[in-house]
Amino acid sequence: MSKTILAVDDSPSVRQMVSMTLAGAGYKVIQAVDGSDGYAKAAAGRFDAVLTDLNMPGMNGIEFIEKYRQHPGSRGVPIVFLTTESDGALKQRAKAAGATAWIVKPFKPDQLLTIIRKVAGA
């Protein structure tokens, strides 16, 4: 059975790239357009990993991670966040909020796949 990944990003092109990359490797991908949408979908389902951007309008990635980690369904679910080299402080906040791993932007499809396999398995 394929593993299911929730991809939370306000950028349609990034969501598309993530979906194409992961679907091509056999994962099922559910998309969410921001933190609020991400939380609604994360709380309603069971995911093998959650991938989220940090800088989003409305509920941002940090707030999403904090809220999702309060939900019992998040136990054992790895959360990977997208960050940039210059986001050092933000990275620490995301880790403190309960994130498991991160990917530095810009990233290439194979880098994304490596990290998702690392935290969620193939």
Place this chain on the structure above:
Amino acid sequence: MTPSDPVEIFRQESGELLDTLELGLLDLATRPDDMDLVDGVFRALHTLKGSGAMFGFTAAAAFLHDFETAFDQVRKGEAPASPQLITVALAARDHIATLCSDPQITDPGGADILADLRRAIGEAAPAAAEAAAGTPPPLPEAPGDGWLIRFRLPPDALVYGTNPILLLEEMAGLGRIEVSALLADVPPLEAIDPDTCRLGWTVRLHTDQPREAIDDVFMFLHDGMELAVEPLEAAEAAAARRLRCGSRFRGRRRSRTAARRP
């Protein structure tokens, strides 16, 4: 182009973000202290930069990086959103629109706009101190036979989605492994909390991979975990020495015991 072509989706998305950027800058001209507007402009720059870099719009991404770095000073309250800054930022926005039209485009004129932007921010010159950071000491090269790795995860690792089996599998991908569990901290069955990781592991990894490969396995786990990595040969030699010392000690005890017997 296909309907799901990410590059084409990026082009459409960049048009929307550039509109957001333009409207935000125009509103900032009348409300320069509105931090929601500043955040919105910064977010548009940040998203454009990240997406542009991923889809091969390298000139746009490089220009946006410098633009974002300069504008970050406004976000941090270190520089005002002055009329001069808004004027230059709008020119920069038009320049980004050109750069987002073609991933192959070069960037003539971008340096002048960025220089104007820095002047408007009040910055004397682009920061050049980043290269002054110290170089970390080199990690050990690959040892003769591999590595002895002992690790314990942070107690909350399981709750936060770290799967030790995947870590062990990743090490198995580097060579041949022999794994033993460290059980000393595991409480009696009735006291076990299934969400708390009390196990540790010792892994003898036979490989020619360098130390960096081990660090990559644990790259997301350095905070709060115990990790000791040493060359396998050295670790085994030390263990053998301890064993010999122990044997001699036991032998000496036996001799003394025998000597005391009548």
